[in-house]
Structures are given as C-alpha cells and as structure tokens.
Amino acid sequence: MGQTALVTQSGQKPVVQVIDFHKRYYKHPAVQGVDLTIRPGEIYGLIGPDGAGKSSLMKAVAGVLTFDAGTVEVFGINLDSEAAAERIKGRIGFLPQGLGLNLYPDLSVEENIDFFARLRLVSEAELAGRKQRLLATTRLLKFRDRPMKNLSGGMKQKLGLICTLIHEPQLIILDEPTTGVDPVSRRDFWAILAQLLHEQGITALVSTAYLDEASRFHRLSLLYEGRVLAEGEPDTIQALAPGSLVVLQPERQMEALAGLKARFPQVEALGSWMRVFVNEADPPTAIQQVQQVLAGIPVRTIYADEPELEDVFIALLHQQQLARHHPIKAASAETAANVRSGNGVAIEALELTRDFGAFRAVDDVSFRVRQGEIFGLLGANGAGKTTVIKMLTGILRPSQGAGHVAGADMHRAGMAIKQRIGYVSQAFSLYQDLTVVENIRLYAGIYGLSMADTRKRTEWILDMGGLDGHENDQAGSLPMGLRQRLALGCALVHRPQVLFLDEPTSGVDPIGRRHFWDILFDLSRNEGVAILITTHYMSEAEHCDHLALMFAGRIVADASPAEMKRQVEAEVGGLLELTTDQPTLAMERLLEQGYKETTLFGRRLHLFSRQPDSDRRRIPALLSAAHIEVASIMPRPLSMEDVFVYWVTTLERQESAVATGTG
C-alpha cells in the first residue's frame, strides 16, 4: 500500500485537461463550452441527467469522438488529430454506456477477458496473473466459465470493468457504469472500483445519472444541458446553494402542501412526510419560516436536515433560471366528483406464486393496496417485482394464489381488470413515431372512449403533463421527462382506479422526476387512485406510503419507509459518517477492529454502530493510534438505500449459509 494514490496537489500535471469544449450533432448542441481538469489518482465524476452531454465529453476524452471547438489534452497530448488520439489509446481503458454492450454474450467470462487482453497485446504470462487477481477482487472466480449473457447486471458490469483494466491503463473512462444496476450491486461496484484504482494508482473519469452517487467522487462536475452547473469537491458544491432542509409531518396534508408550494420552490411530499428546501437559511430559521407558513395546521413532527445533492442541484437550476416549473393544476370539479370511496382495497394479492419451469420467480406473495395509497415494490433485478406486476395486470397467469384488482377477480375477470387499470412500463412503451396527440387518441380509442370524452381527456392530459405546445411533436423527439408524463397520461386516459408503474422514472432528470411524483401524489390524494410502483431510485422509495421489499421472489419486509428504517436501526444500530484524508487505510483498520459494515464513500466512510455515542469517541482514538487523523465523525440518518442494502446483503448471507449448510 503506497501513498501513490490520492495525490491531489494541484502542482502535478493534470491527466486530462479540457478547455471550452463544444460538440453539436447536426443542429442540436450537445456540449457548450465545458472546462474540465482531472488530476492524477482522482476519481472524477460527471453527474447529470440524460442528455446533459456526459457521453459526448467522455468519448472525446477517450479519443473516439471528434468535436467542434475547444481543446482536449490527455497525458499532455493534444487530441487534435486521429494520429494523436491513437497515441493515447494504449494508456486508456474505456467502458461505454449500456450494460455489457461491449462484451460478447456467447463468450464465457474468461474468454471475454482473454479477448480484450489479446486485443491489447498483453503477454500471456502477464494476462494469467492479472486475470486471477482481478477475478478474485471482483469475486467472479467461480463464474469464469459462465457465458456472459447468463450473468446478472452487476456481474456484467464487473466483468466490463475487468476487461477495461486488463491492459493496466493509466486512465479509465467509465460511462454510467451503475445505470440499471440494483443498489446492492451498485455499492459493490463502487467499493471494488475504489479498491482497484487505489491499488494501482489509476485515474478515473466516471459518469452517473444518480445524484446520490456524488459522494463516491473526489471531485465532480454537475452537467445540465451541455453546460457545467457547478464543479469541485462534493462539499464545495453543496455549499454553492446554502440552505436547510426541513422535514415535517403535517396533519392536513393537502392544505399544508398547497401553502408550502406557494412560498417555497422546492417542496416534496413523501408519503405522510414533507421535505421543504429553504434557501439561505440556517436550520432554526428554516423551521421557523416553515412554521409561519403552516400557521394553524398542526404538525406532528418537524426537524431540520442537511440538504442532499439533488436539492442543491435543483436550487442551482433555479439560481441560474434553468428550471422550468410546471405548476400542478388542482383536480377539476369534474374529476373531484370522481373520487372513489376512501378506504376500499384496490389491490389484494393472496399467496401469489409463479413458476417458470423449475424456477420459482414469485413465491407466496401477499399484500394489500388501499384506494388512494402509493405502494412501492422494491427489490434487486430478478427479485420478482415485474412478475408480480404482470400477474396483477393480467399479462401472466399465476401458478397459485389469487388476487383482486379494482374489485375484480384476477382469475375470472381479466378483461374487467384491464378496463379499470392503467400501466406505465419500464421502457417507453408508446409509439415514438406517432405524435403526442395521436398517441393519446390511439389509447382513447383502445379504451373505447367516445369522441367527446376523447377531446376532454386529451385536453386534460396535455394540461397535466405540461405538454402544451408539443401536441404535434413525435413522441420520440420529446425529452425523457415529457415522454414519461405522456406515457402516464395515456395510462390515465380512461380514468383508471388503479395505476401500475414499473420503474417509470429511469433516465428522467431530477426536475422531471419531481414533477412526475407531484402528479402521482395529486392523483392518489385528490382522485383516490391506488398506485403500485417499482423503482430503482431509492430516494424515490421515500415518496411511498407503504413499501414491500422483495428478495428471491418473496416479500421480506412490508412497512412504511420510516418503520423500515427504525427496524434496521434496531437491528444494526445507527449510521456514522467519518471524514479523514486517509480513508482507505482507515477502512482497513476499522475492518480489522470488527466494524464489519464499513463502506467507502469517496473520502468518507460509512459504518453502522450499535453504540453510536461511545463509538464516536472510541473510533478517532483508535485511528489516531495508527496515525490516521479523523476530521469529523457524525451520526447520519439512514437512507432507504442503506435499508435496502442491509436487507439484501443479510438475506444473501443467510441464503449462502443455508446453501453451504445443506450442500
């Protein structure tokens, strides 16, 4: 363990230097004037929603994309010609976007690695050693003979990483390596990446669409629509939009929401909770300001919290006047009359089971969703979420068990169910070559709406989704956020009582996501629509009234988000965040000392502690004995991601223990 990594003095020559970079595709500008400096040994992050210009920038740095203006220097070589680009390619590793897209599905893990190594002219002797080491670190040794197509998403991405590292590059460029990977595999991937880069002193440029991954980077740039919104260390960026986050649980929710929205630009409803970002206010002042607005509305709980990067991101957009705000119109008198009886059960799953051959995809799943409730179904890829949705929507027949959806028996009244539900699938499932209005009319026709109703609903959908002005645009040309609202609109064209959403916000930018959730909240509270949703964004899980966590086809936890966090805290203790300038060494010490649940987040460490108070004193002393200085150690509230990762890793451990016990 040398101190080669993490040398970030600005005196050193940068590995990558980008100045005033411009790239356009036909008439559409993708990147407009971006500067970027990456120092040796850094993990540099590019964070931004789809279409922010991340991929264009990364491809240019990798020397595989020409650009229109500006300079790109890598290892001090100006990439102004193809010949120059060829000179750096041997020292670079590039993992393009898309899960396993650069790998060969029919080749085994080992064959894939061998192929990439030989392509890079790695000698056989070196290859054998490196392959062994990389497979061991990524825990893929057992799977070396398995065809790549049979790997899980997380494993594919680890194999992609090995193939990128096999020729020992000095700079690796990873384009959204964690997109589409479940939270557990995502954490695993970051840990392995940090370890490998640290061991070999490699510099990395990594992009992500998940804002909560910012803490994984040493420094980062926030990109939005081809421009840099902010850059620097995570803390520096956080400080650009000073303010406090107020979390509260008010009594009369809709009234409180309306009041807060009128006063503060960033208000989110999360189940029975609300989050309000108060600009440029310290915590006590922020709470005071919120309470003033809520005069007369009783509040059960209220406290101040540190804002997350997403809040900062949106605040920065507001600062720079880039945010386009679409106020949600209150439900019209007509739709309000349509509100269903408050407490009826909208979805009931009773011991649902589904087998595919010998494989049991869903095992004895039961739950209930009330009318007007937002119910979240969480789980890693392959946990059975989509199969449950498919059974409830009538696409798939259950092997055993029963269910009622919107008052109809799923065994006997499939057609009636289909008339009463709406469904938004993972991929954009509308017709991209039809215009917005043509799509809406098509679905109105499919659901047998009369011409008059079709006109009324088309207007309502355009209004609800903020689609005015886009009526005659082809759906494929819309940005992701608008597309998903159109998909939602089409799913609502016939006023369904129950709405199924399968990862509806993948690839949608944070503002679009918040707008989407505003609509869902309005639907559930004002129109009494029951909503069942699956999501990959753990921060979105907090929006749900109730959550069910699936693992290996079973429901392993079923509670509200707050309860789930309490349960995990009761089992493993509170979360401590430790800041130090030698995080890797500190982590080794802590693992030796029995703090098993320690994970690396950029320069910080997260660890669970049963006695947070005593550990807060004990750990700095313990580390300073090893000459590691601790800058701070603070308790942090658990996130839904912490809960998810805790559950899944615990269950995986149990399962492998059982497997080795019986086998």
Place this chain on the structure above:
Amino acid sequence: MNESLHPLQFVYVWLRQLQVMTIKELRQLSRDRALLIYIIYIFTLDIVIAAGAINTELNQSKLVVHDADHSAASRELIYRFQPPYFSLVGTVTDANQGLYLLDQGDAMLFLDIPERFAATLGQGERAAKVQLLIDTSKATPGFLASSYSARIMADFSREWASQQLLRAGLEPGSVPIIQNQRRIWYNPTLDEAWYGTLAQLLTMITVACLLLPAAALVREKERGNIEQLLVSPLTPFQVMFSKVLAMILVTLVGTAVSLFGVMQPFFGVPIKGSAPLFFALTALYAFTTAGLGLVAATFARNSAQVGMLVLLMVIPINILSGDRTPLESMPLWLQYLTNVFPLRHFIEITFGILLRGAGLAALWDSVLAMTLLGCLLFALGLWRFRRQFG
C-alpha cells in the same frame, strides 16, 4: 365498463378498437421512409426490371464456322444461322481453333463443315455429315441453341431433298408430310413480359404480405409497445388482425398501381376477367400470407431475424409454387405437397382471371384452399402469440 355494455355497444367499441389500431399501423408505415420507398420500388421499378429479366429466347448466340468445303451448299447452310438468334462472329481455318474458341467462351456454337459436303449431298447415296458443337454450360440457352439449329438443319435437309426430287422429275408433294397448324391462346404474341411481370408481381405481393405485418408485430415486441397493448382491453386477435388489415390495404394499393400504372400501359398485360374479383382474391391471398408472416414473427426476436426468416421462406415458396418453374416437372409427391403454399393457388387465380378470363366457377377450388390455409395460419399465429404473452 366492458362487462356492462349493451351487445350493440360492445360491437361498436370492438370495431372502434380495430379501427384505431389499423389507422395507427398505416400512420406508422407512412412515417417509415425507408420501408415506404421499398414498397413503392417493389410495385413499380422492380416489375419493370422483371419484364426484361427472364428471356427464354435465343439472342445473338456467337457462332464460329470452319468451312472446309467452300461450296454453294455449305455457304447456304451457314447463311441460315441468322440474327437475332445467331451471330456469326468469324470463320476459322483449323478445327482446333474452333474448339479453342469454344473453350474460351468466345463462341457458343462451332459448326464444322467437312470437305466434300456438297458433293456427298449431291450424290444422295450417303448422308452428308456436319458437326455442330454447342456450349451448354448455361443450360437454357444451350438447349435452345441446340433445338433451333436442329430445326435449321432439318429444314435445310428437307428442302435439299425436295429439290433433288424435282430434279429427278418427281413431285415433292407426293411425299407424305404433316402440316402443323398452331394457334397460340391467351398470349398470342408469346409476349415474355406478360409472364415475367405477373410472376414478379406475385413474388412481390408475397414478400410484402409476409414482411409488412411480421415486421410491424416484431417492431412492437422490440420497442416494448406490446406490453402496453397486453394490459389494455384489446384481444390478441385485434392486435394481430389490425396489422393484417392495414397491410392488406397497402398490398391492394400496390397491386393496383402495379397493374394499372405499370403492367397495363407499358407492357399491355390484359385483364380478361373481372378486376374486382381479382382484387378481392388478392386481399384473400394477402390475408393468407400475412398469417404465415405472423407465425414467423412469433419466432423472431428482432427485425433482422424476421427479415431473414422471410427471405428463407420466400425462395422455396416461390420455386415450389410454380411461379418460375412448371409444377408438372416436379415429382408427384412434391406436387401434392405444394398445395400447402397459398401462392400455388394464387398463381392459378391470377393467370386464370387476368389472362384466361376465368371466373369463380373455374377457380372455386383454389379459393377454397386459400381460405382454409389462411384461417389455419392465422389461428396458428394467434395461438403462438397467446402462448408467448399469455
């Protein structure tokens, strides 16, 4: 909603669903520029090209002669190999040179006339011999050259014989002779373009009917649209049949353009029978073939695969249905088997109506066979679709 509907209202909603889905298909097709250009091409330019593509006549076959006799008789024989069928490219002084030109492919026929050809002919005691060597590596022109030249020789020898008879004072008419009176029906000028363009139109209708609905269905699978349709109150029948309906319309328009815009004005292809009957039966054929395309679509995972499957099916269908080769030349068991190809029946129908002016009375068996096949194939496609997504 649905379960409480009045039956009449139910039918109305059902038809409206089918209508919006069919319009959607047409709209999508109209936005797919590449596919649109392809469809226009196969019904226009491709037909024009096909008119000249198949040529079963001999054309400018290169003839080389070795004339060792240099007599009036030998010159007359050579003179009978006339353009446009033959073209005399030269004479050689050595028979080996002629063989060499044959080997090189510079000549297709080599006529070798030995010395004393005219003398032997004049004596009439023995048969005068000439040697004709023909390159038949290309079977059809080779076969034609051989039969044409055989006829030239026979005519020459018969005329020479009757002249000899005359000289001997005999009346040539007293020799028994069959006079062959031919009447060519249905295509009196033996216009190759009629057959060529019609055969090509049939092939292209087949390609369009296989490919368009299959591609439309696979595209929905590829882009994930199908899931959205499956959770809607549409039945699999409506999903599939709307595609067939849209593509039948496109095929009918294409066929009309081809027939009235290309084949009739430029090649004079007649429509002897009832045009409405022909179009009605084209629609039936389109439905039948679309069924096969949909079955293929349930096996394919993406557009590329469906394209290859269609290619794989078109060639044997085309060859085994008798579009290019006569059915009678196939073994009997294969002739029975070809009944399962809808194209076989549609060929009967097309040539029957357009060239022979036949009506339903003559074609009912083909129509019945095609209807049965169509229903069977569509049901099979529907069953596979349900199994895949149900």
